[in-house]
Amino acid sequence: MNIIELENVSKSYGNKLILNQINLIVQPGELIILQGDIGSGKTTLINLILGLKNPDGGTIEVFGNSPNDPKSRLQLGCMLQEATVPYHLKVRELINLIRSYYPHPLSSERIEEFLKITKLKDIEYRLLRDGLSFGEKQHLYFLLSIIGNPDLLILDEPTRGLAEEARQEFLQQVKNFVLEGKTVIFISQNETDEKKLKDLVTRILTLSQGQLQEEKNSRSVEIINTETKLINVQKSSEQLKNQVSQLSSSLKGQLWVELLDLIRNPWLIGLILVISIALPLGFYHNLDQNNNTLQILTWPILIFVAATSPFLIAIQQVAQGIASDRTQGWTKLLRVTPLSPWIYLVSKVITALIVYSLELGLMFGLGIYQGGIQQDFTVWLALFSSLMLGMLVMTLLGCAFGYLFNTKNITIPLLLILGSAVFTSLPLPGMPILLKNLMPFSPFYHYSQLVTWAGKINLNDFMPGITTNQHLDVNLEWLLWTTCVLSFLAIWAYKRDKSFN
Structure with a gap:
């Protein structure tokens, strides 16, 4: 061959x-x-x-x-001119990550030998953002190109x-x-x-x-041909088992990288803590126990803050993160590895869901112990499930937008989506009839309806004339259908990515 x-x-x-x-x-x-x-x-x-x-x-x-x-x-291994690696990783972490993408990578012994010869061993635990010399970078990139034993x-x-x-x-x-x-x-x-x-x-x-x-x-060349063996890539049950194991290893590595990014760039976590802890605490601290109106509002306010947080995470963590990876050249390097596009995107989705679930846990805990909110466990569970489904939809939307737009022009599309979410979530008084009639075709509408149903909120008590539909099955079907569509849209956007041009 x-x-x-x-x-x-x-x-x-x-x-x-x-x-x-x-x-x-x-x-x-x-x-x-x-x-x-x-x-x-x-x-x-x-x-x-x-x-x-x-x-x-x-x-x-x-x-x-x-x-x-x-x-x-x-x-196949390659060393490109225009490619960048995540700066929040250490040298050793990057090596382990790229190694996890390949089914038959270089042995640990050979990697250690290379690190010692090139003196990369001395800087293996240095953060990449702390700087490497040009020679160190070239040696590192060469190691990454051969680490799959190509x-x-x-x-x-x-x-x-x-x-x-x-x-x-x-x-x-x-x-x-x-x-x-x-x-x-x-x-x-x-x-x-x-x-x-x-x-x-x-x-x-x-x-x-x-x-x-x-x-x-x-x-x-004839002599060389007798010395080289190509790996048989024909499918077999053993190879299928190896592929599943390889996908699992790649997903673990990619997920760990995403979590490290959050830990070493904690500004998003800080912003989430402000929203989920500082703001509610301020409201609960000033809450007048004798003011029935404020007491009534604690539950709807908690739901409102919880329901709008997915937009922040999807925009800042997912969409902006992917667009930044593309601009810097990290995704270009990933595209020449065997890493499946599903693995990269699933790791983004799982990380966003983990962050959001932790935020919800903090918000619910504060609502119970500081806000005095009392609800049945089934209500909390239904609300949590509804919010997580909405987070999944927003994250997939963020994945697609991160690949369709770069960091320079992604802000306007995201603002348009945010505006669409605001104006198509609830049929507010004074809205044109045409917009109200089109609203059931918006996933944001079904998201808001599902959340208000799960939280047992009667919108008419707060905004007369607005009711919550009782078509739970329709709301769920719309969100699940949207999830499937956005999944394929994200993969399509990944495959058509031309950021390297």
Whole structure:
């Protein structure tokens, strides 16, 4: 089996043709140096092979699969120019996270050996936001590219900007990888790199005016073919079991990263504490036990604050978080790993639900012990379930918006959604008849109806003329249907993400 096959591949940007009918076959064990002037299309070609971009014409196969198929990334590692890692992680935590994405990663012994050779061992517990030297970053990114024990390694100008000593160390690591019989595509404009790797190079490809020009080296490909083994990716019951175990490992790793982000960037937790503790405490502290009106309002106010909090979490934690990951380049790095898009999004959803459940626990506890609220356990349970279902809907909406918009233009769409939620939640007095008639088609309306039903609130007592519908089944069906639609919308938005352009 060939590692890579490109047949008549073309790519344009506007009216500019970057790649013109490219044909290329990469065999197991090759070391190919890819050269070309700035803007010749080297990075574009690599992005096509990685599935980060789609060709305008032609076909691409990696390990016999489409580049967009996660199976093609099980045996692939790459070191990109424009990718960033989460700065709230430590070096060791990042290594463990990326390692969890692969079914057959490097052994712990080999990772430790690499850390000692490159001196990354000295900084393994340093936060990435505290800063790494350029050489340390390059060594770290190279480790991340080989940590899945890949058969194909793609390096996009990895030695650019390195000091001579660091360059020599880096090239030695590449040599060691090639000598294991692995396939490497090495993009470089540096003649020193070519000279140092000359004995192992099989071909030198030069990209110019949309065409590849090939220069063969003396190293034999036929010998290499007998030395390289490809992992069989055919499905079997054992592989299915391994896939489930792998998905579980990836989810645990990704979820732990999300929780660490909350712990090490506690501003959102602080804001939630203000809403769930400080504001209610202030209200309860000033509550006049002899004022029946305020006593009556404690329960509706608690429900109102609890019901509006999902918007804050969905906007600030989920939508803004995903948009930030895209802008910084973290999701681009994730897209070239075997990590399923479901895992990334599910970890976001679970984290949001955990944060919200903790907030509800604090609010309910304060309402009982400070506000004197007395309700049956079944009422608390129904209210909690209704609010969590609403949180799920808001979180999925935040996931979709985080991928559809970037950090620069996401504010306006989120404000529009927030305004829509405000004006379609309850049929307020004076609303146009048309808007009232359309309101039952809004998930926000069914969310508010479900919450008021669960809290046994009669809206007519507070706003005459407004009633709570009793169609519990319809409200639930609408929210569940919305959850399914938003799930597929979030996945679609993930797959169409073009932030790397």
